[in-house]
Amino acid sequence: MLRLMELTEKNKTALIKELKEREKDDDLEVVAKVSNILSKVKKLGDKALLSFTKEFDGVDLKELEVKSEELDNAFKLVEKEFINALQEAALNIKEYHENQKNRGYILNKEDGVYMGQRVIPLEKVGIYVPGGTAAYPSSVLMNVIPAKVAGVKEIIMVTPPSKDGGINPYIAVAAKISGIDKIYKVGGAQAVGALAYGTETIPKVDKIVGPGNMFVAIAKRLVFGKVDIDMIAGPSEILVIGDKNANPKYIAADLMSQAEHDKLASSILVTTSMELYKNVEKELEKQVEELERKEIIKESLKNFGIAIVCDNLKECIEISNILAPEHLEIMTENPMELLGEVKNAGSVFLGHYSPEPVGDYFGGTNHVLPTNGTARFFSPLSVDSFIKKSSYLYYSEEALKKHGEKIILLAQKEGLTAHANSVKVRLN
Amino acid sequence: MLRLMELTEKNKTALIKELKEREKDDDLEVVAKVSNILSKVKKLGDKALLSFTKEFDGVDLKELEVKSEELDNAFKLVEKEFINALQEAALNIKEYHENQKNRGYILNKEDGVYMGQRVIPLEKVGIYVPGGTAAYPSSVLMNVIPAKVAGVKEIIMVTPPSKDGGINPYIAVAAKISGIDKIYKVGGAQAVGALAYGTETIPKVDKIVGPGNMFVAIAKRLVFGKVDIDMIAGPSEILVIGDKNANPKYIAADLMSQAEHDKLASSILVTTSMELYKNVEKELEKQVEELERKEIIKESLKNFGIAIVCDNLKECIEISNILAPEHLEIMTENPMELLGEVKNAGSVFLGHYSPEPVGDYFGGTNHVLPTNGTARFFSPLSVDSFIKKSSYLYYSEEALKKHGEKIILLAQKEGLTAHANSVKVRLN
Structure with missing residues (x-):
């Protein structure tokens, strides 16, 4: 199911070009619509929010804020095991991110001169959380916990209401576990506008983070500069480096875990072993039939599933550095030996028992990562995403x-x- | 020459609104022109660069790269004292920024689990340096030295050629002192395009930094995402907090040092003393007549020069935090006591003998700062601007x-x- 390529200079260029073709320019009609929504929110505040919610979500809300009883009630609707797993994940994420806290410094020089840099948490942050099938509790944790660790005073969540005017209980539980201060039931470009300009109910924030559909992404791009935003996520990718002893069953499963996201997702095997490639192919054929999202997976692999066979591991790493994947799995004898050679990758998963979902859900590293080759210059979401620096001089x-x-x-x-x-x- | 305001809740809002009006949306005609320039550079490479240079700069170059003899020769054209001062400034800047280097970390947990974050310098960075009257050697130092300290392997400078096809010797000297690897004589949107896409001669970089005119700023915004960029600078501001013992002569001089940049610059005095305000006014009237750029200064002060008289220093700091100035000078009895209250400011200058130009040229802190109220969420240019992070998990x-x-x-x-x-x- 993967397209086989032999490594040549020409191939490298062709590969990048092909992956770049996944990028889509913003649809100008949508830009105009979003721009109109934003200016209405700026002008009319809550009234515009309620009206757009009625129009786009089909829900006639009386008020936007989620009450604390609704949050507490969510804990009764969600399985105990799920809550426990999420709480344990939250602790792991917190522990990992605590290590990212930076302090300022002072430099004292002769003649009484001193200067330095202070690190100051952002005051207010807004988190966008999609509704419907794209409502991911794990993303709530990944966006909120680093902000909490950074010391952000007020973290506000916006999320579209469900059809009955309520809030997805899994999202509610994740919000409470991660320490959200307020939740408002509003989604789409109008929610981004509310966070950027402020309304009677929703405060203006300093930064907006979190994933969303095209309307949300374009709205974030349009308000950038008035507030800060996180990266605008493009199609995502996994690149697996495996040597002859890697397990084809594991590799096939991991490639498909990325492919199930979206038909623009890209799953790439880079290996020194033609035999491994052949066995991965067999495993893909076998495993895909048992997976719920097999149609997306098949289309994604057909479009952007590639296997590259190289002479040696050095070449494998070179390919990976050129593609700068969001996720890089290294399944070789001694993966730590290769880590130092990895220049461009959002997050690296080492060894045979560290599949990407460990990082997506539980291990502690952040799953908000630079996509679409931008790991060349962008970083995973971190505590640094929620602070600013200020210098001083005497x-x-x-x-x-x-x-x-x-x-x-x-x-x-x-x-x-x-x-x-x-x-x-x-x-x- | 400053407009006097008394502090009220309404004033605060009005003030921000007024300052925000300095913002200009991108001119759509210019966006179309820039977009056309970028696509020609992408398609035709060096040929497009030479042709645009002929068209826009009126110079018919044979080749783009500045030869090392031209750099060496610049040292003969520039005053020895200037070179010495620039070298001393470079050392100060280097020393200050060395403190910003962050290392990665590893977190070892039970059952052999480990994870962490690596800090990796960007590989290639492009610095845009304007030509003509906006050619500032100090900016070369401020942009290049943090990149050098971060460990960037290749730093490429682009700057428009002078009328004789050469390069401004002051810029050449600054480039050599700060450790630029290559210089190309090309400016405008075409130079940004060259750095973003690469041409036969100019390599594609990971990040483009440095100030420029509207064409350059729009080009940077358009290539953002394909490469990283620094902040897009808006009109800049100084806010001076002074108590009754502050020296009106110093304050007037400092307000005008900001005002001379540009008629959109904003110079704001916030004080507890009506008498200080009156004396600053007198000093402004007196000093302005002796300054070369008095026309710009007068217009800038007329448009955006404001004095706010508050009841106490706490209120002064509150105003400053709301406006989030690029530069904040605190001229009070014990400025360090107030520093902890400053939440939003690009760079803070403490005491009576730390005027902003000390930081602009010499002290060591960076002069590339968040403008136009964005110090709420953006940071000064720093070593962190030239690294990316990558996580790993086992x-x-x-x-x-x-x-x-x-x-x-x-x-x-x-x-x-x-x-x-x-x-x-x-x-x-």
């Missing part, structure tokens, strides 16, 4: 007298004489 | 057996059965 009179003339010279050569003047007035 | 067979069922349950409840399957195949 010069004593003595220090300014010592260095002032140099500063004046540098400013003058740039033609910025008022800059020079602000030092001059202090020297006389 | 589960042992034992650990997967212990936790596998929980992962399967979480995946199943999200309807992602192929995810569940990838754990299942390993448990049997």
Whole structure:
């Protein structure tokens, strides 16, 4: 089911080109619609939110905020085992992210000079959580916990109401476990607008994170700059590097776990063993028939499922670095030996017993990762996504007298004489 | 010359609204032009670059790369004192930014589980440096040195050629001092396109930083996602907090050092003392007449020069936090006491002898700062701007057996059965 490619220089380029073709430019008609929704929300506030919710979600809400009884009630509707598993996952995620906390620093120099950098949590953050079949409790944890660890004061969740005007109980449970402060039943571009501009009910935030459909993604892009946003997720990918001893059954299952997301998902095997490739093919054929989402999986593998056979592991890593996959699994004898060579990958899964879903749900690393080759320059969601930095500088009179003339010279050569003047007035 | 405002709730809102009006939406005609330039560069490479350079810069270049003799020669054209001052500034900037280097971490857990985060420098970075009167050697240092400290392998500078086909010697000197690897004589949107797509001569980079005119800013916005970019700078601001003992002469000079940048620049005095405000006014009138850029300064102060008189310093800081200025100067008895209250500010200048130009040119902190109120969520340019993070995760067979069922349950409840399957195949 994977298209076989032999490694050549030409192939590398062709591969990237092909994967890039998954990218779609924003649909301009949708941009216009979203832009209109945003300006109505900006102008009319809650009234616009309630009206769009009626129009798009078919629900006539009286108020937007989810009451605490509704949250508490969700715990009765959800299986105890699920709650326990989610709580354990939350602890793992918290422990992993605690290590990301950075402090500021101060640098003391001669003549009483000091300077440094402070690390300050964002004050308010909004999390978008999709409704319907794309309502993923695990994503709530992955977006909220790093913000909590960063020290964000207020975390607000927006999510579309279900048909009965309620909220998905799994999402409610995840919200409560991860420590959300407020939840509002509003989705789509209108929810993004509410978080960006603020309404009578929903506060304006400093950053909006979380996945969403095309309307949500375009709305986030349009409000970027007024507030910060997380990455805009593109189609995602897994790349598995396996040597001759890797288990084809595991590899096939892992490739399909990515493929089931979406027909634009890309699942790539890079191996030193033609035999492994053949056995993975057999396993794919066999396993796919038993999977619920087999139609999506088949289409995704047909479109973007590729196997590349290389001469050695060095070449395998080279291919991976060029493609910069969101998820990279390394199933070789000693995967840690190869980790240092990995330059571009969102998250790396090492060994035979670390399939991607361990990281998606439970291990502790974040599952919000740079997609579509952007791991070349973007990073996983982390505590750093929820802080900002601010620098400070103190010069004593003595220090300014010592260095002032140099500063004046540098400013003058740039033609910025008022800059020079602000030092001059202090020297006389 | 500053408009006086008394502090009220209404004023706060009005103030923000007014400052926000400085924002301009992208001119759609320019967007179309830039988009056309980018696609020609993508398609025709160097040929397009040479042709646009002829068209826009009026220079018919034979080749784009600056030769090392041209760089060496620049050192003969520039004053020795300037070179020395720039070298000393470079050392200060390097020392300050060295403190920003972050390492990755590893978290070892029971059953052989480990996971962590790696910090990896970007491989290639492009720096845009404007030509003509906006050619600022200090900006070369501020953009390049953090990238160098981060460990970026290849740093490429693009800058428009001067009329004789050469390069501004001050920029050349700054490039050499800060450690640029290659310089190409190309500017405008075409230079951004070259860095984003690569041409025969200019390599494709992972991130593009540096200031530029409207064409450059729009080009950066359009290629964002294919490569990373730094912030898109808006009009900039200074906010000075002064108590009754602050020196009006210094404050007036500092307000004007910001105002000289641009008629959209905003210079704001926030004080507890009506008398200070009056004396600052007198100093403005007096000093402005002696400054070269007095026309810009007068217009800028007329448009966006504001003085706000508050009851106490707490209120002053509150105003500052709402406006989130790019530059904040605190001229009070004990400025360090107030620093902890500052939530939103790009860079803070403490005391009477730390005017903003110390940070612009010499002290060591970065002068590339979040403008236009975005210090609420954006940070100064730093070493972190030139790295990416990548996580990794290892589960042992034992650990997967212990936790596998929980992962399967979480995946199943999200309807992602192929995810569940990838754990299942390993448990049997």
